[in-house]
Amino acid sequence: MPQAQSTQTPMTQQAGTVVRVRLFAALRERAGWGERLIRLDAGTATPVALWRQLALEVSPNSHATDLPPSIRVAINQAFATADTPLRPGDEVAFLPPITGG
Amino acid sequence: MPTRHPERPIVIKLLEAPFEPLELLAAWQRSLGAAGTAAESHFIGRVRGSTASGAPLEALELEHYPGMSEAQLRTIAEACAAHHGAGAVLVAHRVGRIAPGEAIVLVAVQADRRGPAQRCLQELLEDLKHHAPFWKREWSGGSGTWVAGNTPL
Numbered sequence: 001m002p003q004a005q006s007t008q009t010p011m012t013q014q015a016g017t018v019v020r021v022r023l024f025a026a027l028r029e030r031a032g033w034g035e036r037l038i039r040l041d042a043g044t045a046t047p048v049a050l051w052r053q054l055a056l057e058v059s060p061n062s063h064a065t066d067l068p069p070s071i072r073v074a075i076n077q078a079f080a081t082a083d084t085p086l087r088p089g090d091e092v093a094f095l096p097p098i099t100g101g
Numbered sequence: 102m103p104t105r106h107p108e109r110p111i112v113i114k115l116l117e118a119p120f121e122p123l124e125l126l127a128a129w130q131r132s133l134g135a136a137g138t139a140a141e142s143h144f145i146g147r148v149r150g151s152t153a154s155g156a157p158l159e160a161l162e163l164e165h166y167p168g169m170s171e172a173q174l175r176t177i178a179e180a181c182a183a184h185h186g187a188g189a190v191l192v193a194h195r196v197g198r199i200a201p202g203e204a205i206v207l208v209a210v211q212a213d214r215r216g217p218a219q220r221c222l223q224e225l226l227e228d229l230k231h232h233a234p235f236w237k238r239e240w241s242g243g244s245g246t247w248v249a250g251n252t253p254l
Contacts, residue, residue: 022166024164024166024234024236025164025236025238025247026236026247074166074169074234077166077168077169077172078169078172079232093166093169093234095166095234096236096247097249097250098230098231098232098233098234098235098236099230099235099236099237099247099248099249099250099251100163100165100194100206100229100230100231100233100234100235100236100237101146101194101205101206101226101229101230101235101251
């Protein structure tokens with residue numbers, strides 16, 4: 001799994017909120033990365049806003065930037081709603097449809 | 102609302118190597134010793150020999166979210182056991198590359214009667230398929246395809 005990119009701003013810097021973003025399965029392969037530290041844009045302190053910032057469109061033909069209903073969100077390894085406020089250091093995961101068992 | 106027997110444990114195992122479900126089941130039963138109850142239900146799931154589109158399957162790959170997968174399996178098992186008044190629960194789930202015919206999941210539930218044991222097992226299996234962070238990829242003809250959804254009940 002790719003490590004957090006060194007090009008991202010380090011967490012020690014003062015301004016802004018930095019979160020760890022994780023992607024899995026088809027979503028990870030489409031994006032080309034599985035884990036990154038991301039500095040949130042101003043006003044981007046929710047998973048749904050983070051999704052727009054990362055431009056993780058599911059369909060290459062779609063210009064829609066909203067989080068698709070099929071993608072679930074986990075914050076610090078527990079399911080959460082896409083409008084949950086994010087705090088510095090949170091681990092945010094975008095989960096494609098689950099196929100376990 | 103029945104409550105879970107607090108003295109009976111929830112055991113969650115994520116396994117990276119092939120396992121023999123009957124041996125694991127026997128070891129789990131021995132570990133419970135005299136705490137064994139009147140009813141016990143079991144489910145063993147194995148990897149099919151063909152893909153969703155009917156092609157021969159070389160292997161099934163199971164990706165998971167380490168940490169969350171164990172935690173979520175435990176949350177699901179505890180909730181189902183409490184809901185149905187079941188006792189001890191064992192959930193063993195493979196991750197990684199799995200060959201056709203190999204076991205992918207083993208679930209066992211103890212209860213005082215067959216009803217709670219069977220209902221808890223069924224609810225747990227359905228919850229596990231939809232709410233535990235696992236993703237299947239089918240390998241066939243040298244290429245992998247992420248599985249889009251669960252097979253019908």
